Amino acid sequence: MTTRQKTAIAPPAFALNRRAVLGGLLGAAVAPAGARAQTAEVWPQRFAHAFGETVLDRPAARVVSLGYTSHDALLALGVVPLALRYWYGDAPFGVWPWAADLLAGAEPVVLTGESGIETVAALQPDLIIGIGSGISQAEYDVLSQVAPVLMHEADSPIYGMGWDALTRILGRATGKADLAETLIAQTTQAFADARARHPDWQGKTGTAAYHFSGEIGAYAAFDGRSRFLTELGFRLTPAIEAYQGEAFYIPMSPEDLSGLEADVLLWLSGTDTDDDLAALPMRRLLASHAQGREVFAGTLTAAAVSYGSILSLPFALQRLESEIALAADGDAATVVPSSAKAGLAP
Amino acid sequence: MCLAMLFAGAIALTLGAGVQSMSLAAIWGAVVAYDPTDPLHVVLAELRLPRLAAGLIAGTALAVSGSVMQALTRNPLADPGLLGVNAGAAFAVVVGALLMGQNAAWAIAMLAFPGAALAAVAVFLLGGGLSGEPGPIRLTLAGVAVSVLLLSLVNGIVLIRSDALDVYRFWVAGSLAQALQKPLVMLALVTVAGWLLALWLAPLLDTLALGRNLARGLGASPLRVQGGALLAVTLLTGAGVAVAGPIAFVGLIVPPLTRRLTGCHDLRTEVLAAPVVGATVLLLADGVGRLVLAPAEVRVGVMTAIIGGPVFIWIARTLRPGEQR
Amino acid sequence: MKGALVLTALLAALSMLSILWGEVRVPPGDLWRGLITGEGPGALTVRVLRGPRLATALGAGAALGLSGAIFQTLLRNPLAAPDVMGFNAGAGLAVIATLAAGLTLPMPLVAAAGGVAAALLVAVLGHRKGQADTALTLILVGLGVGFTATGLATFLSLTISDALAIEARRWITGSLAARSWLHAGQVWGMGLVLCLLLAVQARALGLLELGRDLATGLGLNAARARAGLLATGVLLAAAGVAVAGPVPFVALMAGPLGRGLTGARSPALRLAAAAGAGAAIMAAADLVARSALPGIQFPVGVMTGILGAPYLLWLLSRAFGKGEA
Numbered sequence: 001m002t003t004r005q006k007t008a009i010a011p012p013a014f015a016l017n018r019r020a021v022l023g024g025l026l027g028a029a030v031a032p033a034g035a036r037a038q039t040a041e042v043w044p045q046r047f048a049h050a051f052g053e054t055v056l057d058r059p060a061a062r063v064v065s066l067g068y069t070s071h072d073a074l075l076a077l078g079v080v081p082l083a084l085r086y087w088y089g090d091a092p093f094g095v096w097p098w099a100a101d102l103l104a105g106a107e108p109v110v111l112t113g114e115s116g117i118e119t120v121a122a123l124q125p126d127l128i129i130g131i132g133s134g135i136s137q138a139e140y141d142v143l144s145q146v147a148p149v150l151m152h153e154a155d156s157p158i159y160g161m162g163w164d165a166l167t168r169i170l171g172r173a174t175g176k177a178d179l180a181e182t183l184i185a186q187t188t189q190a191f192a193d194a195r196a197r198h199p200d201w202q203g204k205t206g207t208a209a210y211h212f213s214g215e216i217g218a219y220a221a222f223d224g225r226s227r228f229l230t231e232l233g234f235r236l237t238p239a240i241e242a243y244q245g246e247a248f249y250i251p252m253s254p255e256d257l258s259g260l261e262a263d264v265l266l267w268l269s270g271t272d273t274d275d276d277l278a279a280l281p282m283r284r285l286l287a288s289h290a291q292g293r294e295v296f297a298g299t300l301t302a303a304a305v306s307y308g309s310i311l312s313l314p315f316a317l318q319r320l321e322s323e324i325a326l327a328a329d330g331d332a333a334t335v336v337p338s339s340a341k342a343g344l345a346p
Numbered sequence: 347m348c349l350a351m352l353f354a355g356a357i358a359l360t361l362g363a364g365v366q367s368m369s370l371a372a373i374w375g376a377v378v379a380y381d382p383t384d385p386l387h388v389v390l391a392e393l394r395l396p397r398l399a400a401g402l403i404a405g406t407a408l409a410v411s412g413s414v415m416q417a418l419t420r421n422p423l424a425d426p427g428l429l430g431v432n433a434g435a436a437f438a439v440v441v442g443a444l445l446m447g448q449n450a451a452w453a454i455a456m457l458a459f460p461g462a463a464l465a466a467v468a469v470f471l472l473g474g475g476l477s478g479e480p481g482p483i484r485l486t487l488a489g490v491a492v493s494v495l496l497l498s499l500v501n502g503i504v505l506i507r508s509d510a511l512d513v514y515r516f517w518v519a520g521s522l523a524q525a526l527q528k529p530l531v532m533l534a535l536v537t538v539a540g541w542l543l544a545l546w547l548a549p550l551l552d553t554l555a556l557g558r559n560l561a562r563g564l565g566a567s568p569l570r571v572q573g574g575a576l577l578a579v580t581l582l583t584g585a586g587v588a589v590a591g592p593i594a595f596v597g598l599i600v601p602p603l604t605r606r607l608t609g610c611h612d613l614r615t616e617v618l619a620a621p622v623v624g625a626t627v628l629l630l631a632d633g634v635g636r637l638v639l640a641p642a643e644v645r646v647g648v649m650t651a652i653i654g655g656p657v658f659i660w661i662a663r664t665l666r667p668g669e670q671r
Numbered sequence: 672m673k674g675a676l677v678l679t680a681l682l683a684a685l686s687m688l689s690i691l692w693g694e695v696r697v698p699p700g701d702l703w704r705g706l707i708t709g710e711g712p713g714a715l716t717v718r719v720l721r722g723p724r725l726a727t728a729l730g731a732g733a734a735l736g737l738s739g740a741i742f743q744t745l746l747r748n749p750l751a752a753p754d755v756m757g758f759n760a761g762a763g764l765a766v767i768a769t770l771a772a773g774l775t776l777p778m779p780l781v782a783a784a785g786g787v788a789a790a791l792l793v794a795v796l797g798h799r800k801g802q803a804d805t806a807l808t809l810i811l812v813g814l815g816v817g818f819t820a821t822g823l824a825t826f827l828s829l830t831i832s833d834a835l836a837i838e839a840r841r842w843i844t845g846s847l848a849a850r851s852w853l854h855a856g857q858v859w860g861m862g863l864v865l866c867l868l869l870a871v872q873a874r875a876l877g878l879l880e881l882g883r884d885l886a887t888g889l890g891l892n893a894a895r896a897r898a899g900l901l902a903t904g905v906l907l908a909a910a911g912v913a914v915a916g917p918v919p920f921v922a923l924m925a926g927p928l929g930r931g932l933t934g935a936r937s938p939a940l941r942l943a944a945a946a947g948a949g950a951a952i953m954a955a956a957d958l959v960a961r962s963a964l965p966g967i968q969f970p971v972g973v974m975t976g977i978l979g980a981p982y983l984l985w986l987l988s989r990a991f992g993k994g995e996a
Contacts, residue, residue: 112506112966112967113505113970114968115968116961116968117848117849118694118716118721119695122695134837134838136849138850141851143849158773212449213449213513251642251643252642253636270512276451281388281526282388284388285383285385491980494979495976495977495981498919501844501973501976502973505840505973519825648829652822654815658812659811659815659816662796662807663796663797
């Protein structure tokens with residue numbers, strides 16, 4: 001099994017005893033070849049997580065990404081994973097368009113279904129990313145015999161680790177902590193810039209809504225999709241802010257969609273056309289609809305928002321900024337292209 | 347009769363109750379002077395009436411097909427799903443939604459029906475239809491085999507494609523929502539056709555229960571009768587699954603319930619009365635589902651399963667020894 | 672006995688293939704070296720990855736096969752299995768409830784606990800004071816518990832995110848991922864203990880097969896013996912599920928398959944054949960699940976159904992070809 005790596009780093013001159021790494025024995029020598037000159041990173045690095053603690057004694061170069069979205073952060077850091085996990089969609093190698101350029105011709109192994117431990121072992125990685133992968137403690141134990149495994153933080157939900165925290169950890173693990181900080185700042189800045197370009201968005205309300213298979217509602221305030229809007233300066237509606245539940249979404253009855261009313265109503269859809277949404281009876285009675293304040297995010301754009309990675313969020317922002325501007329301009333006459341295309345326009 | 351009152355109550359629940367409760371006067375107002383900008387009128391016309399229609403269609407389809415199945419297999423535990431129809435519909439829905447890249451209600455309904463029908467045909471053929479002797483045990487085994495195969499394939503697909511899983515896990519719960527988007531007229535016609543066929547076959551099926559040779563002597567060809575019955579079940583279950591998704595328990599419990607409520611012993615009366623009972627059960631379950639966790643709606647398939655379980659247990663505990671029904 | 676030899680040969684062949692075959696080609700020489708010396712590229716594959724996985728598969732398959740055979744004999748129904756008792760439904764509900772609550776516990780153990788809880792519920796609800804437990808009562812109650820559990824599980828499955836839904840589905844399907852020697856030891860240990868128990872109860876099983884009255888006449892406390900055997904069956908299922916999750920159809924198929932392969936007659940031999948057949952099914956399904964399609968790893972439960980259905984159909988054609996309608 002061969003894979004071409006973009007970043008080739010010389011393999012260690014001495015045999016790496018993986019059990020020693022796991023056991024945290026400080027006797028293992030710190031490899032000078034791995035240390036980046038930018039800052040004095042202290043190796044070995046320790047990572048505390050939900051399944052215990054992982055210790056790396058050198059920056060990782062051969063990385064397998066088992067998380068459904070963790071490969072985005074790796075690619076952003078310039079590390080092409082040897083293998084990555086397939087989630088859904090038809091993108092080649094499971095890498096979505098916002099990250100495809102960074103792949104630059106490499107062909108990582110795509111793992112579908114359960115994490116193929118034999119395949120992972122055969123690739124001889126020196127780091128396995130289990131954050132956002134849903135692997136069990138048993139799988140973690142077996143994988144740890146192959147290479148150090150990073151898992152989500154103990155108080156974070158399995159799939160709920162923030163894109164910035166994830167990038168930071170991966171930066172630390174691959175010896176690119178500074179690059180990670182730079183990238184995080186860049187993405188944060190992109191949102192800040194968008195906010196600055198549209199000062200009128202401050203104080204307006206926005207709703208991130210879903211419609212799937214007859215279920216309709218809005219995303220809760222702490223969900224990344226609602227935060228996408230609040231990062232742009234929008235407020236959430238009182239109905240959403242009042243929600244005290246633990247679920248990441250707030251369901252609404254198809255008979256009363258008034259909870260969705262906002263200055264910008266962003267529909268996140270899994271398909272490019274949603275005839276059922278267009279035909280929703282109570283949506284047509286919403287003021288948000290009558291005044292052309294709806295934005296429709298189709299497969300790719302909605303996926304970018306939902307993915308919520310360091311690469312996908314700026315991508316989504318790029319595609320949605322002008323749409324949101326047209327929806328939020330307070331002028332019912334301006335047509336929002338995405339809505340019109342999806343048949344949602346008044 | 348008590349049944350008529352329950353039926354009327356179910357209709358009232360479907361139309362009147364919900365997140366926006368409507369009085370009889372309001373409903374009358376909507377019928378007489380429809381105003382498309384009045385939210386109550388829109389809810390009634392575009393959400394609740396289609397829901398009622400879907401409930402009537404699915405309730406009829408499931409109840410009558412249950413009656414026929416139980417008569418055909420002479421097994422009080424026979425559920426239309428045993429013929430593999432639910433599995434066939436599931437397979438068609440999952441594969442179709444994946445290939446077409448969409449999950450609009452209309453598309454799903456149009457996939458479910460042929461899927462269900464093809465599975466039923468396969469079960470009939472594998473269960474001995476070709477050789478002319480499709481007995482109840484053979485059919486049941488064939489149905490189980492086909493269901494097992496198709497559901498395993500569905501499982502395989504949804505476990506490697508998350509978008510397929512999303513379509514499947516919502517569809518499999520069964521729902522009367524989005525009824526206006528589905529081809530209601532066509533499915534209603536199919537249901538009525540199946541129901542009429544069942545009515546016509548009912549006395550013949552009763553004769554068949556006397557025993558094959560006796561039936562032949564009385565002029566009923568077993569193969570034709572069984573084939574006809576399977577056709578009826580296919581049409582009805584296919585329509586039911588297309589309208590509402592795979593709903594558990596209704597096809598199983600409504601026939602004995604009908605028999606008990608009407609006190610009848612022949613299949614024809616049962617097939618006549620079953621639609622009312624079936625629709626009542628389904629609409630009541632749907633109504634409760636819409637109220638219990640409002641504004642979220644609990645899907646009707648989930649409600650029937652949760653309600654159905656204790657009903658089964660209660661039946662089991664009150665059965666006297668030796669009593670079959 | 673010729674049949675036993677066939678089964679043993681089949682198991683040996685499957686075991687060899689399971690070690691030699693996998694996602695990655697490892698030369699047999701390396702595997703041998705790894706097995707004997709624990710060094711070299713084959714060591715991880717044999718000692719950590721494929722070895723324990725095979726051992727666990729064989730153990731879990733045997734336990735599930737035994738469990739199914741016990742149920743089928745006691746309930747006199749070839750379609751009887753722990754599934755009928757709501758076991759798998761309870762297991763599935765426990766898994767989804769745990770995931771929905773955000774807990775990270777070992778899922779197979781959770782599944783086993785849920786299954787046992789469901790079985791206990793069925794036993795309690797199915798027991799009416801002063802009356803004998805009939806098979807029909809138990810089946811109805813099992814169906815009822817199954818319905819409710821499935822309904823609740825479906826409801827919960829709609830409330831979780833799509834990524835979590837994949838995990839839930841994987842565990843409910845049954846998975847042998849990352850099995851260690853600890854898991855293998857656990858299932859073999861529990862299995863052997865329960866086999867000893869079963870050996871004590873085997874005579875009672877034979878008597879019960881003759882019929883309740885005859886058994887009682889021969890001095891057997893039928894109700895107690897039956898309850899004891901059912902309990903052993905449930906515990907065997909739990910042992911298998913505790914390491915592999917609620918893998919479907921193994922319990923169902925092992926009994927008939929074992930009997931078909933070996934032609935065993937006496938209860939003890941039939942149980943042994945079922946154990947062997949169950950082990951074979953599990954090993955074969957796991958082999959196919961992890962190496963059928965390059966780059967795709969299915970959970971083992973997907974393949975048991977796909978392998979099982981053609982087998983059921985074959986059973987069908989054989990049985991009815993001989994005129995056993």
